[in-house]
Amino acid sequence: MRDFRDAKAMAQTLRQSLITKDVTISHSESLELVSRMLGIADWNTLSAMLQSERRDTAAPVARLKTSTAVYPAVPLRDFVPFPNATFPLFVGRENTVLALDHAFEGAREMVCAIQRDAAVDEPGFADVYEVGLLAQLVELERLSDGSIRVLTRGIRRVALRSFASLNSGYRSEATELVESPPVDAPDLIRRSIQRFEDYAAAHGLLMPDVWSFLDQTRDLGRIADTMATRMKLPVRDKYELLAMLDPVKRLEKIDSLLDVSSRPFAPAYAATRRLALTLADRRRHQFATLEHLLLALLEDSDAAAIMQACNADLGVLGQSLVDYLDRELAHTVIETGTAAPTAAFQRVERRAALHAQETGHPAVTGANTLVALFPETRSPAARLLAEQGVSRWRVDKALARNAGKEKG
16 A cells, blocks of 8 residues: 555445445545554544655654753643654644644654643643653644644653743653663563454454564563553553553553453353353353354343344344354264363453453443454354344444433
8 A cells, every 4th residue: 555545445445345235334434444454543543654654754763952851842632642653643722833833943853741631722731741752743734724733753751841831832841751671571571462462353453563563572661552552541541651661560551451351241141151151062062162152142132132233133143053053063062071162252252351341331241242253254153243234333333322322
C-alpha cells in the first residue's frame, strides 16, 4: 500500500462486497473497518501514518538541549501518548495553534501535557499532570475550519516544571526523566506478550510490524509502551503507565491489566459452559470444541438474543452444529473419561473475559463469549455463524443498540 488513497480503494471494495451480501455500511464505517484490519486504531491515525511514510526526508530526532528547557506545549484531552509512537493531533484552541506555529518555526519540538479534566478549555499548571511527553512534529496541515492536524512522534518522558499561556501560546518548562536501568525478565516478557496476543485478537487488531518488534526486542520499557499505546484504557490508567519510570513495574502493571483469569462467569454463562461440556460428554467426545460451545450458546439468553438481532435462524444453526458434531467428530469418541476444553475453547474464554472487562461487565456473559468466537476464523463454528449472517460487525452493532436501550 503506497498511501491513504489505496486504503480508500480497499474501503470502497469492502463496501461493494458487503452490498452483494445485503449488508450496507457507510463510507466512514468502511474506512474504520479497513483501519482495524490493518491493526490501526482508527482511520485518522491510518491516514496520517501513510502520509508520513510518503515523505522523502524524515524529521530530525528531538534531543533535550539541557536537562531543563522551555518548549511550546500542547494540552491533550482524553489522550495519553507514549514514546516511539506516531499519532495525529487535531487542535483548534488559539493558544495551542500559536504554540504549534512557534514549534514549527523552531526545532519542531513540543511538550504534550495531559489534562486532568478534559472539560477545562484554558488549562493552567494545576490542570495538567506532572509527567508529559517530549514530541517531534513531523507534519502540519491547516484544515478549512481553522483547526490544525499535526502528525507527531513521541520521543521521551519529561517532568513538567511549569505550564502557562503566554502571548505566543502555551509554554512548558520540562526536565528529562531518566528511567530505571534495564533488567532481564524473560518470563514477564513471555507472559505479557501471550496475554497481549489475546487482547489483540479480541479487538481485531492485525499488527504484523508490532509482533515482529515484540519478537526481537527484550527492552521491557519499549514493550510496555508499545502495548500501552494500543490498549483501550481510561486516561487515568494510561497516565499511570506513562508516569512509571521503572520498566519492570510498567510491564508488570500492563500484565496485570491483561490478566483476566480471575474474572468470574455470570451465573447464566456458567450454566452455558457446563452445557457445552455436557454436550461433549454425552457424545463421549474427547474434547469440548467451539462447536459444542456455540451449540450451548444457542440456549444462552444473552448470546441468543444477539444472534437473533443479527437475523440468524437459530433452528437451522443448531441443526448444522448437531450434524457437524455427530458426523465430523466421530473419530474423537473415547470409551471413558470426560471432555476437556480445546485450546481454542480456552482462548475464546480468555478473550471473552477481556471483552467483559472492556465493556464494564463485572462477570463474563454469553454475549462476551459470542464476540470472542470471531477471531477463530478457521473454526467450523465461525463458518456456521457467517452462513447465518452473524459477523463481528453486526454483533457489535447489536450490542451497541442494547447498551443504548439500557441507558435510555
